[in-house]
Amino acid sequence: MSPSESAVTRVVKIMIVDSDPVFRLGFRLGLERFPDLQVVAEAETGAIALDILSMRSDADPLDLIVLEAALGARDSTAMQGLDLCRQLKQDQPDRPVLLLSDRSEAIFIAAAQQVDADGYCPRQATAEVLVGVMRRLRSGQATWLVADEGAIAPAAETPRAIGQPLGPWGRLWRQTGQSGLQQIEDALAAIAASLENPMDEVERLIIEGRQRELQAARWLVRRWLVPDLPRVEPEPEPESSPPPPDETRAIVQLPVPGALEPQLAAVHDVQSILFDAVLAKLQQPLINQTQMPLEIDVLRDEKRRELCYLILRRLEAILDELRYSQVQPDELETKRSPILLDLWQAVVIDFLGRYYTVSLNDRSVEVVAVILDDQERIQRELLDPIPFVVDWLAHLLFQTPLWVERTAYPVGNPAAIARAELILDHLVIQLANAVVQPLLDRFANVEPIKQALYDRRVMSFREMERFRNDLSWRYRLSRYFAEPTDMFESQYRLFALRGRAIRQVAVYAPRTQDLEQLSGLPYVVTLALEARDxxxxxxxxxxxxxxxxxxxxxxxxxxxxxxxxxxxxxxxxxxxxxxxxxxxx
Incomplete structure (x- = not known):
């Protein structure tokens, strides 16, 4: 028997676990072109998947399970995708599990590695890319496929194209299919981005229906216009059986800038995943793309990243102290302000040095002592307005569900991980702004501090004053216009680290109590918005x-x-x- 005949006869039996019936249909029909891969079972939920596995006999085992990472995202009471993956690997460690997700941020890769998944692939990957990943998993090679700016990285191995060369009509047919497929992918990317914004339930259902229609259209285009030209034959597999569970598997990394390193596969809790993900993003320059000035813009890039790193380290230490002190969940609300103030004070001392002095008006001044005198104002204006701090602490300390939009997601759910990462990003950036803000107020034009900390673009007196004026106008506009508008629209605007950039993300949150406490010009702004509507x-x-x-x-x-x-x-x-x-x- 030739190797190619052996590869065809040894069919890999696959179970697909996904909540979207259109995706399951397209997945099953898409694999019909590859005789070595066959979908023998489908499941819509984790409970159904476990029932199917319990009914299958040992004589007819499954070779591979393809699992949606966001399984159960819409139902907090259902089994979550990551929990199901962990249970599947505990029941049968030598059976590969491939996680599929619409998102490919480094933090999701780390979460997949935490639950012992064997591979990770974007759901928008082409059939050929997905087949290459599944073949590697079956041969014992863990594969983590990551998307870069929406483009799918090429598969580590690709099928061989055989048959006659394409004629002019064939090339035209194929180009038409590829052009249509690209338009569908762009539309799906736009819909995925819009679904992250707050919206009412009816609008969300309409957009999700449009998403399913586009996914069905994508499958049809791939089925009839793109893949059949040229014909694809599977690569022959080696005769050896898959490696035993205790054998070390090779990890095929397809990295992007800012992706986590392979050693993150050893993390054991969500806190480690979050902090390591943010730390990985701090390895790159932080470019402000929010269209507004931030206090940390005045710092040199290496000092900006050093400050954020100190905040992460101190924040992690405070979480350990809270666990050791056995603080109770109902005490977090009252301890919130002291926690943030202690964190701010510790970072100021770490960043500047407790005994750092400068000469000001012919006298020696301790910089840290002067900055700490502003703690009441800093807490009132910068620390107390930071949202979701109590929810984030309770999520990490007591494993309480984290609310995203109007759904509570348990620890380990991809939606909860994404929201926890966003809260941590905002917390780090705002704390860094709180450290720099009194420095700008008291020591903006002190030459030793300029030389040690500031970016060269704001070294001149004129540029520094211009920067401070821009900051002042930003706070005025935020206090009188932007913040009341966000309250009226039931949302917060959070700073997020996205690759090399700092951006703003709007998230839904009920703010009725904040609206009731408004007075003066901010209250007039909300009345004007209501009148306009x-x-x-x-x-x-x-x-x-x-x-x-x-x-x-x-x-x-x-x-x-x-x-x-x-x-x-x-x-x-x-x-x-x-x-x-x-x-x-």
Whole structure:
């Protein structure tokens, strides 16, 4: 028997566990082109998957399980995808499990490694890429496929194309399919980005329906326009059986900038995943892309990252202290402000040095002592407004569910991990701003501090004053306009680390109590927004009605009148011309 015949006869039996029936259908039909891979079981939930496994006999085992990482994301009471993966690997460690996800951030890769998954692949990967990943898993090679800016990294191994070369019509057919597929992928990416924003339930259902339609269209394009040209034959597999469970498996890394290193596979809790993920992002320059000035913009890049690193280290130490002191969940609300203040004070001392002194007005001044004198103002203006701190602490300390939109997600759920990472990003950036802000107020133009900390672009007196004025205007606009608007729209704007950039992300949160406490100009802003929402539709309708009337008068009355006059003039000219010709005859 030849190797190719052996590869065809040894079929890999696969079970797909995914909540989307359209995706399961496309997955099953897409694998029909590959005779060495066969879907023999499907499950919509984790409970159904466990029932199927319990009913299968040992004589007919499954070779591979493909699992949706976000399984159970819409139902906090259902078994979550990561929990199911952990249980599957505990029951049968030598059976590979491949996690699929719509997102490929480094933190999700780390979460997949924590539950002992054998591979990770984006759901938007092509069938050929996915097949290459599954073949590697079956041969004993763990594969972590990561997307870079929405583009799927090439598979580590690709199928061989055989058959006759494509003719001109074949190439045109294939290019048409690839162009349509790219448009569908762009539309799906836009929908995925829109689903991260707060919206009502009806709008979300409509967008999710559109997403399923596009996924079905993508499957049809891949099925009929792209993959059949040229014909694909599976690569022959080696005759050796898969390695035993205790054998070390090779990890095929397809990294992107900022991705976690392979040693993160040994992490054992969500806290380690979160802190390691943020630490990995701090290895790159932090570029402010929020369209607003931040206090940390004044620092040199290495000092900015050093400050964020000190905050992470101190925050981790405070979490350990809270565990050791056996603080109770109902005590976190009262301890929130002291915790943040202690964290801020410790970072100020670590960053500047307890005994750091500068010469100011012919006298020696201790920088840290002067900055700590502003602690009441810093706590009131910068630390207390940081949202979700209590929820985040309770999530890490007591494994309480974390609310995302209107759903509570348990520890380990991809949605909870993403929200916890976003809260940690915002907490680190805001604490860093709180450290730099009093430094700018008290020592903005002290030359030794400029030389030691500040970026060269703000070294001159003029640029420093311009930067401070921009910060001042930012706080005024935020206090009087942006913050009341966010309260009225039931959202917070959080700073997030996205690769090399600092960006703002809007997240839903009920803020009725904050609205009730508004007064003065911020309260007037909310009234103006409400009045605009009440008057704007009627005003638009009135303007549209008046515009329609004006258009009717101009076209049907004035236009027709002008047309009749022009017609009469032209007819008179024609009659006069006719009369002149007749008179000459």
């Amino acid at each position: 009440a008057v704007s539709p009627r005003l638009r309708a009135a303007i549209a009605f008046v515009g329609s009337g004006v258009i009717y008068v101009l076209t049907d009355v004035v236009g027709r009148g002008i047309g009749l006059i022009a017609r009469g003039i032209l007819k008179g000219v024609g009659d006069a011309w006719q009369d002149s010709r007749f008179s000459r005859k």
